[in-house]
Amino acid sequence: MTPRFLKPAVFASAILLAACSTTPTTTPTLDQARADFVAANNNPQVSSYAPLQFKEASDALDRANAAAAKKESLNDIDRLAYIAKQKIATAQEVARAKAAEANIADAGRQRTELTLEARTAEAERAKREAAEAQAAAAAAQQQAATAQQQAAMAQDQTRMIAERAAKLEALLVELHATKTERGMVVTIGDVLFATNQANLTPNGMSTLRKLADVMAQNPERTVLVEGFTDSTGSSSYNMDLSQRRANAVATALSSMGVPRERIAMKAYGEAFPVAANDNASNRQLNRRVEIVLSNENAPIPPRAASR
Template sequence: MKKLVLLPTAFAMSVMFAACSTTPTTTSQLDQARGDFIAAQSNPSVAANAPLEFKAASDALDRANTAAAKKESLDEIDKLAYIAKQKIATAQEAAKAKQAEADVANAARQRDEIRLEARTAEANNAKAAADRARTQAEQAKADADAARAQADAAAGSARDEAAKNAALQQQLADLQAKQTERGIIITLSDVLFQVDRAELSAEGMRTAQKVADVLAQEPQSIVQVEGFTDSTGTSSHNLELSQRRAESVRNALIGLGVPSAKIGTRGYGEAYPVASNTDAGSRQLNRRVEIVLSQNGAPIANRR
């Protein structure tokens, strides 16, 4: 908006005439009007918020100044000065009202901005809380899934282990294995060997395969193969035959994949009979090979 001149034209003329006249024409009313005008003009709010009112005030002061310059009657000058003062006051009040309205509007706008900021902050906080809750829920679900998977794996492992143990127990039952203080004992009867010889028969090899299958499931086991005979024949022959039969079983197991370092042998000859040697049936029971399996890698105790 174009800024008004500092002083009305008539006021400038009156100053010029006053400079030329020895007795300037003015009144206290006019001087007050001029002072009020200068004060209003110095306030940017008046020109900005009440431009029409301020223009009317300026025009009124111009008329008062013109009357003073023409040396019109003092009453006329005071009357015009009074009108100018009223219009200046009106312009100032109008400016104050407009400024107050602007202040109220600005306060309302600031209040709305603060409310908007508060609502935005509240929404952001709610979103952040929702994001945290979602993250926690996802983490809880992941933890639950992991725990479930771990439980399923443990259950599966337990089922596998139980199935493995059941299969092992069935294999041992098929071999008629017995649990003793020395360990699990599997007995190979005399019929699994050639007569008076150490070589395993076909049936003996099938039995050896079953033993090897058991040992494959028991990697910690240590094996002791012990041979026995009846009392027929010389002691030296019986001892030598029992040792060879124990060695034959050891070699068969090695050939079936059992590590050689795990297998020991011992021939006892006619010692430690399990039946009398008075008849053929009893002597056949004494002609045997016993395979002793340690438990959990424990050493096998010597016979007593």
């Protein structure tokens, strides 16, 4: 029988005593024991943590009530009531002690859970930071590899540019090119054309082939072909001859693989002489085709006004 079912039995005994006599025998100690029993019975901790002690207290109180019902001596009733009262107090004390132990154990479990949660969170944080550090290291390694690759490519490009510039310099020296504000100028003199004609001689074609090689190695550059004559003959004839000779050079370069859009032409006839037209040697210098090679990625500026 659990303590929760003891209270009705006590009340039943009290009712029985009342039926037997209009003046039931009791003592202040017995009344106090009964009150203590009711309080203990209403305390859930007693039934949870001290069921055996409370059962002993209930049995002791039953004995005291039985003595009172039999109208035994007040000393005997007091003695039995005192024993019941003490056992009730014992049950209450045991319940309080065990409840305190349970609270301490629960607090310990909570601390353990909190500690475990904290350690788990710390472990997760450390794991996350380790993963982030590993990812950062991998990214840094990739960046270093990329930088190294870019540096190698830059070195290769610099080397290629230097080699190309050296080859260009050598070819331009071979072609007797002259450096001007408009760019490098290669002059094809009158001796590289058939006399009074616009047809290039084999030597003239050889010169242009070298220039075509320069253009192939420097695809960003363009050329401007300018034709000139001496002052002998009419202006219209000289303009036509300079035009035909410039066109012959442009056509030859195109046939050697230089894209036509990279070649511009301009005929000046007898304008812009480089020497006086007073003797055969000077007139021969004026009969020429000038090929202006542009600076890298820069347009060729126009020729200055006629002198």
